[in-house]
Amino acid sequence: MSPRRMNPARISLRRLLHNRHWYRFSRNSLSLVGLLMVLTITLAALFAPWVAPYPGNAGPGVDFAHASQPPSRAHWFGTDISGRDELSRVIFGYRVSLSVGVIVLAIAVPIGVVVGLLAGYYRDWVEMVLMRVTDVFLSVPPLVLALAILGVLAPSLRNAMLAIAAMWWPWYARLIFNITRTLTGQGYVVAAKVLGASDAHILFVEILPNCMASLLTKITLDIGFVILTAASLGFLGLGVQAPTPELGSMVAEGAQNLPDLWWMSVFPGLGILVAVLGFNLLGDGLRDLMDVEV
Amino acid sequence: MNLPRYLVRRLFACLATFVGVSILIFGIARVIPGDPARIALGPTATDEQVREFRIQLGLDQPLPQQYAHYVSGLLHGDLGVSLYTNAPVARDLRAGFPATFELVLVATLFMVGIGIPLGVIAARHRDGAADNVIRLGALLGVVTPSFVWAVLLMLVFSDYLGWLPIDGRLSETVSPPPSVTGLYLVDSLLAGQPHVFLNALEHIILPATALSLASIGQTTRLTRANVAEAYASPYIEMARAYGISGRRIASRYALRPALIPTLTILGLDIAAKLGNAFLVETVFGWPGMAQYGVQAILHKDLNGIVGTVLVIAAFFLVINMIVDAAVTVLDPRIRLGAQGA
Numbered sequence: 001m002s003p004r005r006m007n008p009a010r011i012s013l014r015r016l017l018h019n020r021h022w023y024r025f026s027r028n029s030l031s032l033v034g035l036l037m038v039l040t041i042t043l044a045a046l047f048a049p050w051v052a053p054y055p056g057n058a059g060p061g062v063d064f065a066h067a068s069q070p071p072s073r074a075h076w077f078g079t080d081i082s083g084r085d086e087l088s089r090v091i092f093g094y095r096v097s098l099s100v101g102v103i104v105l106a107i108a109v110p111i112g113v114v115v116g117l118l119a120g121y122y123r124d125w126v127e128m129v130l131m132r133v134t135d136v137f138l139s140v141p142p143l144v145l146a147l148a149i150l151g152v153l154a155p156s157l158r159n160a161m162l163a164i165a166a167m168w169w170p171w172y173a174r175l176i177f178n179i180t181r182t183l184t185g186q187g188y189v190v191a192a193k194v195l196g197a198s199d200a201h202i203l204f205v206e207i208l209p210n211c212m213a214s215l216l217t218k219i220t221l222d223i224g225f226v227i228l229t230a231a232s233l234g235f236l237g238l239g240v241q242a243p244t245p246e247l248g249s250m251v252a253e254g255a256q257n258l259p260d261l262w263w264m265s266v267f268p269g270l271g272i273l274v275a276v277l278g279f280n281l282l283g284d285g286l287r288d289l290m291d292v293e294v
Numbered sequence: 295m296n297l298p299r300y301l302v303r304r305l306f307a308c309l310a311t312f313v314g315v316s317i318l319i320f321g322i323a324r325v326i327p328g329d330p331a332r333i334a335l336g337p338t339a340t341d342e343q344v345r346e347f348r349i350q351l352g353l354d355q356p357l358p359q360q361y362a363h364y365v366s367g368l369l370h371g372d373l374g375v376s377l378y379t380n381a382p383v384a385r386d387l388r389a390g391f392p393a394t395f396e397l398v399l400v401a402t403l404f405m406v407g408i409g410i411p412l413g414v415i416a417a418r419h420r421d422g423a424a425d426n427v428i429r430l431g432a433l434l435g436v437v438t439p440s441f442v443w444a445v446l447l448m449l450v451f452s453d454y455l456g457w458l459p460i461d462g463r464l465s466e467t468v469s470p471p472p473s474v475t476g477l478y479l480v481d482s483l484l485a486g487q488p489h490v491f492l493n494a495l496e497h498i499i500l501p502a503t504a505l506s507l508a509s510i511g512q513t514t515r516l517t518r519a520n521v522a523e524a525y526a527s528p529y530i531e532m533a534r535a536y537g538i539s540g541r542r543i544a545s546r547y548a549l550r551p552a553l554i555p556t557l558t559i560l561g562l563d564i565a566a567k568l569g570n571a572f573l574v575e576t577v578f579g580w581p582g583m584a585q586y587g588v589q590a591i592l593h594k595d596l597n598g599i600v601g602t603v604l605v606i607a608a609f610f611l612v613i614n615m616i617v618d619a620a621v622t623v624l625d626p627r628i629r630l631g632a633q634g635a
Contacts, residue, residue: 136314139614140607143569144587149322151591151599228439232573235441236588248439255445255577259453266449269442276437 024289031285037278045094052088059084059092060243071263078263080253086263089245090271096246097275100161100230101223107165109219112172113211117203119173120180131177137170143232150238160239164229168222175218179211213290220286224279231272247272297622304618308611315607316368320361323600373604374597378590383601387583391605392476393463394575394582398567399477400498401506405563409510410549410556413517418544420522428514435511440570444504444577451500458500462579468493501578505570509563513556520552554625561617565610 025031049055053076057063063083071078077086119130137145149163183189184207192206233239234248242249247268254265331347339347348354352363367374373383416428452460463478464470471481471490479498482490524530525548533547571584579585583602590598 132310132314135311136318139311139315139611140318140603141565141569141610143566143572144603144606147569147572147587147591148319148599148603151594152323152596224437228437231439232441232570235439235573236576236591238591248441251442251445255441258445259449262449262453265445269439269445272442273434273438276439277433280433280437 025285028285028288030281031288034278034281034283034285037274038282041094041275041278042098044091045098048091048095052085052091054085054088055092057084058088058245068257068261071267077267078261080264081257081261086250086267089250090247090268093245093247093250093268093271094275096157096240096244097227097230097272098223100157100164101226101279104161104164104168104226104230105219105222107161108168109172109215111165112169112174113176113208113215115169115173116176116178117180117207120177121184121199121203121207123181127177130173134170134173134177137167138174140167142167143229146229146233147236147238150233155238155241157240157244160230160233163233164226168226171222172215172218175214176211179214180207183207183210214292217283217286217290217292220279221283222279224276224283227279228272228276247275300622301619304615308615312608312611315611316365316604317361319600319603319607320364323596324357324360368604373601376590376595376598378593378595378598383597386586386598387601387605390581390583390586393580394568394571394584396477396479397498397501397505397571397575397580397582398564400479400502401509401567402560402564404502404506405509405513406560408506409513410517410553412510412514413552414521414544414549416514416518417521417525417548418540420525425518429518432511432514432518435507436515438507439573440504440508441573441577443507444501444574447500447504448577458496460500460578461497462581463497464490464493465497501574501580504577505567505574508570509567512559512563516559517549517552517556520555521548524548524551554621557617557621557624561610561614564613568606568610 044051048058052058057079061084063079065083066075066079067083068081069075069079069083075085075087077090079085080089115130115134119127119134140148145167146160146163149166150159153159153163189202189206192202197206230239231246231248231251234246235252237249237252239248240246250268251265251272254261254263254268257264331344331351331353335344335347352360355363364374371384373387375381376383376386379386412428412432416425416432419425448460451458459465468490471478471485471487474481474484478494479491482488482494521544530543530547533543538547568584571582572588574580575582575585576588583605586598587602587606589595590602
């Protein structure tokens with residue numbers, strides 16, 4: 001029997017798609033609400049030019065004839081001081097938020113996973129060096145570290161994503177390190193080693209698939225929190241630069257016009273909340289389903 | 295291993311981490327694309343002026359030497375001069391630190407004082423109406439950014455209801471109490487000025503609430519999960535069989551084991567609060583260290599940025615050490631575990 005055949009990981013990936021599990025997932029109404037929210041936001045962002053009621057007035061396009069209008073039938077979320085439609089801006093803002101969520105994790109997760117795998121498998125000095133570095137990153141409050149990095153780089157979307165990724169990978173290193181450490185002693189890993197499998201094979205074919213359930217759950221939860229963090233940076237003026245609509249900077253812009261134009265900050269704020277909430281409910285559902293710790 | 299030795303070992307680990315942090319922050323600040331001297335002097339300065347300023351800042355020396363210079367300054371409590379306010383960074387930070395500390399402290403009190411009881415109530419009435427309401431509230435707390443809370447609280451309690459002020463730490467007509475700790479709430483009581491205390495309290499409620507709602511939610515969720523787990527264990531059933539009252543079981547038997555994990559996340563939560571303070575202070579015009587940090591970042595004031603981050607990291611490490619020590623004292627298993635490792 002080849003080591004691959006003995007690998008219980010294949011079961012855990014198949015579990016996700018199994019009908020019985022979909023049934024269990026769908027029994028939990030909150031998870032379904034989360035899934036629905038995530039789907040709605042994603043579709044709205046993807047098809048923003050068609051979904052937004054005033055796609056021309058979401059970015060640079062201004063319309064001073066309709067400036068500073070409270071929510072109405074024509075403008076559900078009202079308009080800002082340059083007459084741009086807030087609902088359209090929120091929908092376009094989701095494009096930025098979701099891309100940041102995906103890109104940041106696409107950078108941070110592989111780094112964290114490789115660091116965690118190496119540290120957990122080789123132990124000794126590899127563990128000491130890698131986990132010490134991880135600890136150093138973890139001992140600066142995350143948002144503060146991102147702010148420091150942005151402080152020296154020019155504020156832009158690309159740099160904001162780099163800064164968030166730089167503060168995010170250590171959490172994945174920690175997670176994968178802990179799992180790898182427990183798995184390394186397991187029978188099937190030892191068996192693979194005895195059969196002469198290479199370290200790369202053991203790490204990526206034997207151990208990594210068994211981290212997948214935890215990893216996918218954490219990624220789902222984290223997309224929401226990355227969106228939240230990116231919005232925080234945008235709020236401070238350190239993310240996307242105007243006139244691209246971004247939820248955090250929209251709240252900041254609105255906060256300057258409080259209390260009169262309350263809709264300018266309240267609706268983008270709720271927009272962030274809905275996105276984070278959606279990914280959270282979905283992630284919680286996955287966690288219960290796969291029964292993992294993250 | 296005895297307790298003092300364990301703590302000393304932790305202290306050294308912390309110091310090592312802090313050295314790592316100082317290298318990390320210094321590294322970030324020095325790989326900056328562009329010349330900090332040029333940024334500080336502005337586009338009108340001549341090349342000659344910039345070159346002189348570089349020498350004055352020590353930017354012409356090799357990196358390790360710059361770092362050594364920086365560390366020796368650090369050990370003397372010297373964080374350099376802000377390129378933006380032209381005042382020593384250490385002095386600026388000392389002026390802002392008490393305001394931020396007071397804010398984080400009050401927010402932490404809210405988190406412990408509200409989050410833990412809510413978690414216990416939710417666990418006692420598991421899956422009942424109270425539990426569902428509390429869980430939903432906690433979830434909303436966690437997923438809403440602190441600056442959105444800040445804006446909403448401001449709109450409702452200050453602009454709409456007019457209950458609470460939002461202009462800094464004190465009203466303009468009230469003079470600050472004589473400084474002892476720098477915390478207005480404490481100093482005003484020490485000086486016997488109840489009206490100053492009330493004024494400071496009015497001012498801190500909204501920012502502290504905005505800052506704490508996420509961690510209240512987090513604490514509630516964690517406490518609920520741990521207390522619920524305790525309720526499922528045999529010793530609670532035993533206590534029930536003895537006829538001990540439900541209230542007593544909740545407060546004495548179920549809560550205690552649940553407190554340790556809560557304490558562990560306390561450190562992490564304070565880190566999150568220090569980060570969110572940057573946002574909340576901006577909204578409320580709170581004259582703290584975080585607002586100074588934001589200004590430093592927006593003006594590319596390298597010494598200001600490095601100083602702010604180092605102080606926050608040091609503060610965070612100290613908090614974590616205290617939390618670590620507290621957990622170790624409360625839970626001997628951790629010490630025994632450390633012995634095995």
